[in-house]
Amino acid sequence: MAVLTYREAIRAALSEELTRDENVVLLGEEVAQFHGAYKVSDGLLEKFGPKRIVDTPISEAGFIGMGVGASMLGIRPVMELMFWSFYSVAFDQILNNAANVRYMSGGLINCPIVIRGPANGGTNVGATHSHTPENVLANHPGIKVVVPATARDAKGLLKSAIRDNDPVMFLENTILYGEKGEVPDTEELIPLGLADVKREGTDLTIVTYGRSVLHSLVAADILEKEHDVSVEVVDLRTIRPLDIDTVLASVKKTHRVLIVEEQKPFASVGSQLAFMIQKEAFDELDGPIHRLATIDAPAIYSPPVEVEQLPNPQRVLKAALAAVA
Amino acid sequence: MSKKAASTIETKDDAVPACGASAQAPVNANLPKEAKVELYRKMVRIRRFEERSLRAYQAKKIGGFLHLYIGQEAVAVGCCSLMGANDHVITAYRDHGHAMAVGMDTKPLMAELYGKVTGCSKGKGGSMHYFAPSLNYWGGHGIVGGQIPLGTGLAYALKYKGLKGAAMAFMGDGAVNQGAVHEAYNLAALWNLPVIFVVENNGYSMGTSQDRSSAGPGLAQRAEAYGMNWGTCFGHDVYEVRATMDKFLTLAREQCKPAVVEIDTYRYRGHSVADPDNTYRTKEQIEEYRRTKDPIQVFQNILMKDGVLTDALVEQIDTEAKAEADLAADFAEASPYPTPDDIQRDVYWESDNPDQRASKGRLFFE
Numbered sequence: 001m002a003v004l005t006y007r008e009a010i011r012a013a014l015s016e017e018l019t020r021d022e023n024v025v026l027l028g029e030e031v032a033q034f035h036g037a038y039k040v041s042d043g044l045l046e047k048f049g050p051k052r053i054v055d056t057p058i059s060e061a062g063f064i065g066m067g068v069g070a071s072m073l074g075i076r077p078v079m080e081l082m083f084w085s086f087y088s089v090a091f092d093q094i095l096n097n098a099a100n101v102r103y104m105s106g107g108l109i110n111c112p113i114v115i116r117g118p119a120n121g122g123t124n125v126g127a128t129h130s131h132t133p134e135n136v137l138a139n140h141p142g143i144k145v146v147v148p149a150t151a152r153d154a155k156g157l158l159k160s161a162i163r164d165n166d167p168v169m170f171l172e173n174t175i176l177y178g179e180k181g182e183v184p185d186t187e188e189l190i191p192l193g194l195a196d197v198k199r200e201g202t203d204l205t206i207v208t209y210g211r212s213v214l215h216s217l218v219a220a221d222i223l224e225k226e227h228d229v230s231v232e233v234v235d236l237r238t239i240r241p242l243d244i245d246t247v248l249a250s251v252k253k254t255h256r257v258l259i260v261e262e263q264k265p266f267a268s269v270g271s272q273l274a275f276m277i278q279k280e281a282f283d284e285l286d287g288p289i290h291r292l293a294t295i296d297a298p299a300i301y302s303p304p305v306e307v308e309q310l311p312n313p314q315r316v317l318k319a320a321l322a323a324v325a
Numbered sequence: 326m327s328k329k330a331a332s333t334i335e336t337k338d339d340a341v342p343a344c345g346a347s348a349q350a351p352v353n354a355n356l357p358k359e360a361k362v363e364l365y366r367k368m369v370r371i372r373r374f375e376e377r378s379l380r381a382y383q384a385k386k387i388g389g390f391l392h393l394y395i396g397q398e399a400v401a402v403g404c405c406s407l408m409g410a411n412d413h414v415i416t417a418y419r420d421h422g423h424a425m426a427v428g429m430d431t432k433p434l435m436a437e438l439y440g441k442v443t444g445c446s447k448g449k450g451g452s453m454h455y456f457a458p459s460l461n462y463w464g465g466h467g468i469v470g471g472q473i474p475l476g477t478g479l480a481y482a483l484k485y486k487g488l489k490g491a492a493m494a495f496m497g498d499g500a501v502n503q504g505a506v507h508e509a510y511n512l513a514a515l516w517n518l519p520v521i522f523v524v525e526n527n528g529y530s531m532g533t534s535q536d537r538s539s540a541g542p543g544l545a546q547r548a549e550a551y552g553m554n555w556g557t558c559f560g561h562d563v564y565e566v567r568a569t570m571d572k573f574l575t576l577a578r579e580q581c582k583p584a585v586v587e588i589d590t591y592r593y594r595g596h597s598v599a600d601p602d603n604t605y606r607t608k609e610q611i612e613e614y615r616r617t618k619d620p621i622q623v624f625q626n627i628l629m630k631d632g633v634l635t636d637a638l639v640e641q642i643d644t645e646a647k648a649e650a651d652l653a654a655d656f657a658e659a660s661p662y663p664t665p666d667d668i669q670r671d672v673y674w675e676s677d678n679p680d681q682r683a684s685k686g687r688l689f690f691e
Contacts, residue, residue, distance in 0.1 A: 056512075061504060061505045062477070062505060063474075064474070065473075065474020065477070065478065065508075065509070066474050066477045066512055068475055069415070069474060069477060070482040072475070072478070072479070072482075073479055075478075075486075092468055093471070093505070097466070097471060097472075101464070102672065102673070102674065103449055103450075103671050104446055104449060104450040104454040105446055105454070105456035106445065106446035106447035106448075106456075108446075109456060109463070110674050141672050144673075144684070160683060165675065166673045166674050189683075191683055191685050195686075241685065242686050242687050243685060243686040243687075244686070
């Protein structure tokens with residue numbers, strides 16, 4: 001297996017799919033000549049040319065909507081949002097048009113678009129640039145939502161997303177772009193909607209996704225070594241469709257649950273998970289479901305304090321100890 | 326960008342041209358007699374369909390909003406009559422006229438209003454959301470201006486695929502102040518996309534007149550800011566609509582030149598049928614338009630004068646159009662509603678095609 005950064009893995013997925021299907025096109029702000037605001041698309045312009053790798057103006061509603069329209073005619077646009085935080089200015093195009101056009105046409109129209117870019121806090125860019133909208137997106141039937149945590153998952157899931165006939169929202173993470181991981185040398189398609197047990201354990205299930213998976217794994221090692229608590233870490237990888245079965249199987253094993261999410265807590269992905277776990281595995285639970293979320297306020301700028309607002313290994317550790325107490 | 330580059334096509338002066346003045350334009354002069362009759366028939370069919378749907382609404386057969394196209398028929402019919410195999414149409418929520426203009430059958434259109442499963446969107450879209458991709462008709466969109474980036478995307482796809490065609494993205498005069506419209510203008514001009522932005526200016530964005538909502542000298546003229554071609558024409562004369570649009574469509578298809586075309590028109594009914602229409606314009610104003618510029622009457626006069634239409638044929642077309650609308654209403658009435666099981670169909674391609682599904686996990690939640 002090759003060792004790639006998360007960034008390189010996404011680039012590899014784009015490159016392979018651009019090569020495979022001439023209807024795939026990458027559009028977004030600074031994706032071509034600038035090589036991507038986060039260098040994800042570095043080298044793609046040189047490889048595929050300006051028809052396939054397209055710089056857009058700063059005009060998210062315009063270019064996302066254009067991508068939705070193009071997808072209705074069979075183009076498979078991959079639209080890069082420099083930050084998912086900018087989805088708010090394209091909200092109507094994503095959640096009225098992409099999400100609804102199949103339904104409102106009685107199934108006559110498909111919208112095979114991928115919208116991708118980073119959605120995370122932790123980079124001291126303040127409240128406007130730190131949104132994590134996976135819960136908002138997943139609240140819209142018609143939309144699929146993917147949040148990969150590792151290089152391997154990012155590559156395999158993005159390839160599946162591009163081939164998917166439904167609109168897929170792909171949420172990356174600026175802090176993960178430099179994280180390295182093993183990626184198979186042969187082509188791998190990871191199906192959307194399949195969770196991955198990143199660490200096996202017997203005392204506590206941590207259900208998580210995105211960068212919080214990494215924090216949870218660090219905390220799990222400390223819990224094992226210093227507190228004799230065996231933690232199973234379930235990485236959802238996809239929010240919608242949701243692999244609740246893998247979560248429930250783990251709950252049946254450990255009987256205790258901590259949800260960790262880089263999300264504001266109100267009506268979050270974790271809220272939905274907690275509802276489903278209590279509904280479908282009530283008798284398996286030995287205690288209430290615990291949750292660790294982002295501290296409920298707009299993202300603070302102050303660098304050392306932002307670390308404390310988000311999930312981090314120490315906060316996960318503390319929450320896990322409370323969950324098994 | 327200089328003004329010279331902005332407008333390669335002359336725009337009209339303020340004088341109302343004699344109706345039928347565009348009859349000699351090749352796109353009209355070369356029309357066979359049957360095609361002229363067909364243009365007339367389509368306008369009459371739209372009007373009778375709309376009148377019948379209004380009655381159904383008043384009889385509480387139809388829910389939600391109903392935005393009637395009565396008075397604007399020559400715009401959709403004129404524009405859509407120019408469509409070739411690779412030309413596409415998208416519009417906003419006043420979408421019945423365009424649907425019929427591209428050739429949709431009235432039965433599923435009426436059934437959609439009734440919320441029946443035989444409707445063109447299986448009762449899932451309603452009045453504002455008609456679609457017929459097989460006829461290059463991409464809706465039917467409910468949010469003012471929201472469809473304009475999509476129409477730009479249709480043009481992008483045509484150009485990407487190397488197809489010689491154009492997209493017509495229709496909007497009302499209220500939409501021109503939406504940001505998404507301007508973003509689409511910029512993209513179309515920046516990338517030379519074959520799209521015509523058609524502003525159907527009926528004078529009122531809901532109940533707010535153009536004077537009270539839009540700054541600047543004119544709506545189409547805003548294209549100059551983007552270095553785009555623009556033009557205006559009167560929308561009560563189907564020949565003029567065709568002659569004007571033909572020029573811009575040709576430029577789009579042949580040279581990938583986008584344009585904004587503002588077509589002056591008028592609606593006889595309120596913004597929607599829920600609008601009592603008694604606060605922002607006078608009955609006399611409506612009557613005056615009806616009397617002097619009704620698009621059906623105007624075209625009837627032209628064709629009668631030319632000997633294309635006769636009293637008998639006019640009568641026959643009208644009788645048939647009324648019968649067609651009644652038949653559509655009967656069909657709608659007799660059709661079943663969708664079932665609660667249908668609510669979760671047509672949400673995802675994958676859930677509708679389970680044998681080809683690649684993803685795992687739950688797509689729907691309780």
